[in-house]
Amino acid sequence: DGGITQSPKYLFRKEGQNVTLSCEQNLNHDAMYWYRQDPGQGLRLIYYSQIVNDFQKGDIAEGYSVSREKKESFPLTVTSAQKNPTAFYLCAARDTPTDTQYFGPGTRLTVL
């Protein structure tokens, strides 16, 4: 079954904790993206990676970090420096010929 998986579906973080969100894809796409969505708002780009071992900051990278050691995996770490992390986090992979981004099911992060 091809697609993009994200885990966990729900995540609760205490103040001062770092948490890591998982994103895996078996679509063989080179480029992957992380977005944040707040209620009533569109998607804002956090980080993206166009190839293994390379990534770029998006519009709201402060307080987040990523790695891209394997083509299939693009984990996102929400650090304690991110002051308002409660949001819906979406991972996507891009189909190069059409530039279409396909999304995983998302992780809903709540700060306690």
Added chain:
Amino acid sequence: QKEVEQNSGPLSVPEGAIASLNCTYSDRGSQSFFWYRQYSGKSPELIMFIYSNGDKEDGRFTAQLNKASQYVSLLIRDSQPSDSATYLCAVKTVYGNKLVFGAGTILRVKS
């Protein structure tokens, strides 16, 4: 001015009517445009993409692109209650392989 603008709605249409969703963008050099549907609590799913001026049809959906006026629209014919969702317009940036999303239009189809 926001890069991609959509009317937040909600847009309410009766079942069976045509729903018209609009999106304007600021970067005149943009070449690729996407419509996504997002149900409450779920991730966005692609409806269709359009690159060329004019209309592109896929089933009950038609995307319309006018690069001179910098707008792209989505028409949904024979609207169904299951079409009730938020519709996101996305535009590929001129530089870099990124999408810029509008805030979305909420569509409500009433039976």
